[in-house]
Amino acid sequence: MEGSELLWGVGAVADRLGIATPTLRTWERRYGIGPSQRTSGGHRRYSETDIRRVQMMNRIVSSGVPAQSAARVALSLDPAGLLAALDSDEPGASRPAHVLATPAESRERIEAAACELDVVGLSDLLSDTMREWGVIGGWVNVLAPSLAHLDLQVAVGAAGEEVRRLARDRVESELRSLSRGFGARFTGVRPVVLTSVEPERESLTLLALEAALAAKGVAAVNLGCAITPGALGAAVGRLAPAAVYVWSMTEDVDWLDAVVADAPPTTSFLLGGEGWAPSRPVVGEGGREAERAPDLLATTDRLITMMQTTPQPG
Structure with a gap:
């Protein structure tokens, strides 16, 4: 898709990001942080991903990390990882001015601590990761891949079930702590509701989503996994939430139609996971989908958008 997007020259990027042109040229020459595209005339141009990588480099350098270390980290992130990291407001505030670990290096350290059943070390690594990368950046680039790799290690017999359980427990504890620490206000606010139809799968993803929303000042009520029609319907009826997020990986959920139909007209519904039909016509009040x-x-x-566009009490 990048071949059809708008491409940017170095001067335009300098104006857009507020970074001096000589600095951009130095980062390209010394560290490879620069344009990856060329015009038909051979001129080098920045894609949107290139620009995000420059933004990431600038953010890390501005936090006190040496440029060489910052470049290593910025270059290690794929396009999705860059988006996730840049979306977080927290990164950079407390980074020490030493060599910063790439996400891959952080994952390796976390997995090693889990395999050694090092509770203190693992907890410290998880805390550092979320402080350095923010909730979404830390989850997408480090925590979720680490947990997936540990699941695979257990499945092939390279690690024991106790390793997986410890890792999930510590990650859960860290995410819950973040949600409490951000202290989203519930009084007088229509929250969003989060839930999953799966018995356990993606429970940590819901916690990560809850913490990410709390970091943005959005109150969320997490109903957990294996939700039943009655429980979700009762919660929606009592809370009149701004939005409801429902995750499914295995199958389409027919009973959701009735929950949507009975929900307040100002409640929106968002579906996550691969279990839903591609164009699912879940129709509620007023023909909404x-x-x-x-x-x-x-x-x-x-x-967040749904929350901001929904009338609040009072």
Whole structure:
């Protein structure tokens, strides 16, 4: 898709980001942080991903990390990882001025601590990760891949179930702590409701979403996994939430139609996971349809928008 997008020259990027042109040229020459595209005439141009990489470089350098270390980290992020990291407001505030670990290096350290059943070390690594990268950036680039790799290690017999359980427990504890620490206000606010139809799968993703929303000042009520029609319907009826997010990986959920139909007309519905039909016509009050969200970042942004556009009490 980048071949059809708008491409930017170095001067335009300098004006757009407020970074001096000589600095951009130095970053390109010394560290490879620069344009990856060429025009038909051979002129080098920045794509949107290139620009995000420059933004990431600038953010890390501005926090006191040496340029060489900052470049290593910025270059290690894929396009989705860049988006997730840049979306977080927290990164950079407390980074020490030493060599910063790339996401891959952080994942390796976290997995090693889990395999050694090092509770203190693992907890410290998780805390550092979320402080350095923010909720979404830390989850997308480090925590979720680490947990997935540990699941694979357990499945092939390279690690024990106790390793997986410890890792999930510590990650859960860290995410819950972040949600409490951000202290989203519930009084007089229509929250968003988060839930999953799966018995356990993606429970940590829901916690990550809750923490990410709390970081943005959005109150969320997390109903957890294996939700039943009665429980979700009762919660929606009592809370009249601004939005409801429902995750499913395995199957379309027919009973959701009735929940949507009975919900207040100002409550929006957002579907996550691969269990839903591609164009699911979940129709509620006024002919509205439930929307789809492809990933955690898109989900967070959409729920925030739904919250902002929904009338609040009082």
